[in-house]
Amino acid sequence: MSNKFDQIKERESALLCNTYGRYPLAVSRAKGCRLYDLEDNEYLDFLSGIAVCSLGHSRDDLADVMAEQARKLVHVSNLFYQEPQLDLAEKLLSTCAAGKVFFCNSGAEANEGAIKLARRYMRTVRNEDRFEVITLEKSFHGRTLSTLTATGQEGPIKDGFAPLPEGFVTVPFGNVNALRGAINAHTAAIMIEMVQGEGGVRPLPTDYVDDIVALCKENNILLIVDEVQTGLCRTGRFWAHQHYGITPDIFTSAKALANGLPMGAVLCTDEAAKGFAPGSHATTFGGGAVVSAVAARVVDIMLEQGMAERALEMGGFAKEEAEKLMAKHPGKIAGTRGLGLLFGVELSCDGPAVWKGLLEKRVVCNLTQGTILRLVPPLTVEKEDIATFMEVLDTVLDEV
Ligand SMILES: Cc1ncc(COP(=O)(O)O)c(C=O)c1O
Secondary structure, X not given: OOHHHHHHHXXXXXXXXXXXXXXXXXXXXXXXXXXXXXXXXXXXEOOHHHXXXXXXXXXXXXHHHHHHXXXXXXXXXXXXXXXXXXXXXXXXXXXXXXXXXEEEOOHHHHHHHHHHHHHHHHHHHOOOXXXXXXXXXXXXXXXXXXXXXXXXXXXXXXXXXXXXXXXXXXXXXOOHHHHHXXXXXXXXXXXXXXXXXXXXXXXXXXXXXXXXXXXXXXHOOEEEXXXXXXXXXXXXXXXXXXXXXXXXXXXXXXXXXXXXXXXXEEEEOHHHHXXXXXXXXXXXXXXXXXXXXXXXXXXXXXXXOOHHHHHHHHHHHHHHHHHHHHHHOOOOEEEEXXXXXXXXXXXXXXXXXXXXXXXXXXXXXXXXXXXXXXXXXXXXXXXXXXXXXXXXXXXXXXXX
């Protein structure tokens, strides 16, 4: 470990609030599917900033869009009309059945907006006292007070923050009866991820999703889909809910939307959009000219270059390769899971040791729920990169 790295760690502990358990790596630059440390050692990146830099790191074409827009207009606030956000809205709405969009700055803020929209729609359009949102166990929806309450996980995410806001109920994953039993006269919405990312790369079974949609219809409540991690081609469709042939009333996006610049969005049907009115919801920065211009280009590239199809193909290849390792290392890999390039390798050996072994061999990925290696490389990843990842994993599995 370099002296410079130790200095960085010391500076950080003196300067920053102690909220992150960081990986033992300082990244000085990144390009495509590779990260570089302080000594310019190269790392294979199968994390892409937690499913954010889906088109790869530090792209010249996006840097050009950024710079050009920054020279013209960076920020004026949402008191003014701005064309870049309209261009982006048109492109985004062309990818789905939603009718309207609200731009914000992060995944948590998008989910917070979705929850507010559901509540206000029920109160102001339907004139009903419905405010409760039902979420699933192991879900992850963010770290604002409402979204952490919505999150179906316990532990440091919630400890010490009481009192948490009212109006959230979490039910066991996959249990339709529990969901049915949780719906009451105050229920406004059911909120789901199509693939639980943080929760261990768990796709929702199709029949479960059909039941959820049916329950929403029967009870006349809204379906909110959190596509913060799954959206923008990650799972092999532009939006993961499109695998299931469903139309959510509200869904959210963030992460890959501006390929690394902070941006979020709430997308909704024209009907649900009636829940917002001037003054009811706002943000200073959301939909700013620079992020909007970049995100519009991101959407174009994803569509022009068939990133959804690529995610399916590369995800399929990763699954084949991981299954070969599973046969080769009995007792160490229990299975694979996921959709497209939101891909999980379920370990049945020491998860942290495998993750550490990969990092020591300069391969970056993420470990969720203690035993699931979450692979979310840029969608531009090549088959050779996946083969390299699996070769290194093979060696690490020999060693643990
Ligand atoms: C499904 C999901 N929702 C919400 C969030 C929160 O997004 P952000 O960290 O941008 O607030 C995340 C972040 O990992 C996520 O995976």
